[in-house]
Amino acid sequence: MHEIEKNLKESSLADPALLQTLSTIRWVPSSHSLIFTGDAKSLNEAKALLATIDGAHLIEKPETTFHLYKLQHASGDKIIHELEELKK
DSSP states (O other), X not given: OHHHHHHHHHHTOSOHHHHHHHHTOEEEGXXXXXXXXXXXXHXXXXXXXXXXXXXXXXXXXXXXXXXXXXXXXXXXXXXXXXXXHHHO
């Protein structure tokens, strides 16, 4: 990561805020994670950069087969009844 930061600085193409965020990188072995500080835009750019380097984009994500919806107003029995009426 430090090499990438160096290359970005030398190319004069990088956003200074992103370079600052990259310079704050710290490895946390106990959680097997990296920690950064910076503004929201730079943190999102660093996250995207890390995903590319780490290969996260290569991992096939399983298709979602369910959705959990937390009812806010109606009871579960009422909703089930209404849905069953729609099926008829």
